[in-house]
Amino acid sequence: MQYRKLTTFILPCGLMVLLCLSIAGLAGWVTQENIPTWFAFLHKPSFNPPAWVFGPVWTVLYILIGISGGVLWRYKKETTRAFYCFIAQLVLNFSWSYIFFAGHQLGWALIDMIFLIVFVILTMTFSYQKIKIVTGLLLPYLAWLCFAFILNFSLWHLN
Numbered sequence: 001m002q003y004r005k006l007t008t009f010i011l012p013c014g015l016m017v018l019l020c021l022s023i024a025g026l027a028g029w030v031t032q033e034n035i036p037t038w039f040a041f042l043h044k045p046s047f048n049p050p051a052w053v054f055g056p057v058w059t060v061l062y063i064l065i066g067i068s069g070g071v072l073w074r075y076k077k078e079t080t081r082a083f084y085c086f087i088a089q090l091v092l093n094f095s096w097s098y099i100f101f102a103g104h105q106l107g108w109a110l111i112d113m114i115f116l117i118v119f120v121i122l123t124m125t126f127s128y129q130k131i132k133i134v135t136g137l138l139l140p141y142l143a144w145l146c147f148a149f150i151l152n153f154s155l156w157h158l159n
Contacts, residue, residue: 013070020066023090024058027097034101045154061141065090066102068137070124075131082126082134106156113149120145 035051069086076083092115100109120142129136 009070009074012073013067016069016073017063017066020062020069020090021059023094024062027094028055030097031101032063036105038104039101042155043158045151045158047154048151049121053104060081064137067126068123068134071131071134071137072127078130079127081133082123082130085126089116089123092116092119100152102104106152106159110149110152110156113145113152117142117145119150 006084026035069090072079092112096109096112096116099105099112103109120138124135124138124142
């Protein structure tokens, strides 16, 4: 019985957490080289958090995102739409980092962020019908994305 629990729940969650942290690492690599150069010279709003805040916040969020993805993967027959929306939001999440930091396209990043928020809301909505815990796990992510949207909009407006 214990082995069955491991392979049917813990393994998918662990693999999805690793996938999400890998995406985070790749996004961090794209981001890192642009922070001291391009990003440092942007005009920033007064509520822009210090740089050290982003690493810990995103690490926790990616772990929560990964666990929610693992749950969706485990129950993907029951939550097919939510699972596909989850995959779409992962792609949009990474795209944002690339568009914003590597491409220096604040406006296009803002549009990406709108789609990202929509797909997170769709994931939460579709999963709520069958697996409510996914919605709870993604709430902090949605809250941070809303803050990030306001920050992205302010950076676009100021620059």
